[in-house]
Amino acid sequence: MEIDNELLCLFSADIDEQNGSYTVTIPKREVEKGEVDDNGVYRVAVLRSNTPADRSDQDTHESQPATDDDSGPPVDVGDRRRVEIEDIGEQGDGIARVEHGYVIIVPETEQGDYVTVEITEVKQNVAFSEVVEQTVEEQAVAG
Numbered sequence: 001m002e003i004d005n006e007l008l009c010l011f012s013a014d015i016d017e018q019n020g021s022y023t024v025t026i027p028k029r030e031v032e033k034g035e036v037d038d039n040g041v042y043r044v045a046v047l048r049s050n051t052p053a054d055r056s057d058q059d060t061h062e063s064q065p066a067t068d069d070d071s072g073p074p075v076d077v078g079d080r081r082r083v084e085i086e087d088i089g090e091q092g093d094g095i096a097r098v099e100h101g102y103v104i105i106v107p108e109t110e111q112g113d114y115v116t117v118e119i120t121e122v123k124q125n126v127a128f129s130e131v132v133e134q135t136v137e138e139q140a141v142a143g
Contacts, residue, residue: 008036009101012125015046029087030101074099075119075127082135085113104129 009030016023024044030036075081075098083096085106094109096117103126106117117129 008042073122073124073127074102075104075122077119077122079119080116080132081119081129082114082116085109085111085115087111102127106131 013024026036031038081098083104085094085096087095088111089095089105094106094113096104096106098104104117105126105128106115109115109131114135115131116133116135118132119127119129121128
């Protein structure tokens with residue numbers, strides 16, 4: 001699957017029925033980040049999830065088989081990435097975003113930090129990592 005370079009955010013959400021209409025709720029963090037304007041009009045793509053947890057929730061629809069395209073997470077366990085911590089999550093961990101808004105959780109970091117991380121766990125819409133190096137050049141610029 002090809003994803004447009006103009007993609008502003010990527011997240012998973014349930015479709016809710018409300019008074020005969022259906023609603024997809026955009027997470028507050030996507031609006032607060034500044035990429036999505038709460039008064040804007042946007043194109044929305046709905047993709048069937050192929051994760052086992054999501055398939056168990058689908059009692060009336062048959063799941064499509066997973067394919068070997070590039071629609072999975074943009075990172076693998078063991079990958080190293082240089083990232084900027086853009087936000088702090090509810091649990092106090094740093095949040096970095098990479099290709100197409102994919103989230104990497106980075107413990108023991110602060111917003112604005114630049115770090116090199118090693119990916120320790122990968123899920124469909126989030127990865128977990130450990131800091132392997134604090135990037136000095138960005139520290140000097142930020143401080």
